[in-house]
Amino acid sequence: MAASILPLVLENVGYAPRGEPLIAGVSLEIAAGPSTIILGANGAGKSVLMRLMHGLLPPSSGRVRWSESDAASLRRRQAMVFQRPVMLRRSALANVIYAMKLANIRAGERESQALAALDEVGLRHLAHRPARVLSGGEQQRLALARAWALHPEVLFLDEPTANLDPAAVREIERIIKAFDAAGTKIVMATHNLGQARRLGDEVIYLQAGRVMERAPIASFFARPATAEAAAFMKGELPWV
């Protein structure tokens, strides 16, 4: 096994398409190990920050640096699950195999590993069903299986349970924990405090494109260091 692609280092990263700053002055080091939750209200810039980290958007200023310099290898060793899963017009199994093919996984190993990944997310019985006729929750689990089959070192998740019913949310959170247990670094954006607490080890609180605060999950929930984070939590849990 080659050296890890982590830590991921962001140096004063800004993103300002058409001069409008969506992310400004973000400096972070994302190390292997603890699950990192990127917390913030809608429009705080969580999704943009994840896309900058994952390399889907180029920073307007600053630098995004991994410990691995080869772009293709870097791409293969991280995965992202989006808020709305995008499935190809083919079977669930073929969707997983497609991703493995792009990751240069040997042809002989693809099918068995893909089936194992479907097993992991509880979709093996739907392996030959067209992916696009699956329910929203099943499609999101398929997106997780697609990531699982790639054995990524880092998994980015952008609000993976938005718009899903509680049963589907529980199932997806179980799978995310399995990733963590298998040694994959989790970086997840959410605005759901309960989910942050269930899945995270540390919180990065984002507001208006800036990192306001970074803290271990327990101390963040016990006593946020910034007034902004405290106000956000009060807003999310008005009965507290």
Next chain:
Amino acid sequence: MGAIGEGLRRVLELDRELWHIVALSLEVSLSAVVIATALGLPLGAVLAVKRFPGRRTIIVLLNALMGLPPVVVGLLIYLLLSRAGPLGELGLLFTPGAMIIAQSVLVLPIIAALARQALEDAWREYEEQLRSLGAREFAAAVTLIWDARFSLVTAVLAGLGRAAAEVGAVMIVGGNIDGVTRVMTTAIALETSKGDLPLALGLGFVLITLVLLLNAAAQLVKETAERRFG
């Protein structure tokens, strides 16, 4: 109705000669559509996925070329293929080959432009996911064409409709030679000018029926497939 009935009776009387005309029409138009599809889908995919200088100009040009007048295309191909023209040595003028070339030129912009639109819509949905999975442009384009295959059927059908309906280009480069380059549209034009309206009408009826059947079959395939694959 009486005229059509009379026309159909006359059409059926033509039998051997008629079936030759129908077969040649199908051969020319389908060949042209196959060629234009083979070139047009990749062209549409490149325009949908790749960003390069001059891309928008090409798209505007392609959209404009959808309305290319068949007679003008016929004339240009005629000049290229005529004895003194740059491709005159091929000896293709007044052969079905020349007609296929002319219709391919006519149909290519339609298929490429409509494919570009369909593939660009698909790309908007797929781009982040495919880039996240590490798909390079070529792999992404191939994936898009395969995944948008049902919408692309519409683009190909539009091209086929155009090829089957046009008369100007095949008339000029084919010459409407009986038994050699006579197709349905040129036959209709000829019978009309000779004043044999019932026969022209009958041929027209056969042509429309053929186009209708092809479209219905394609639509059926598309809908069943869409229901199955979502």
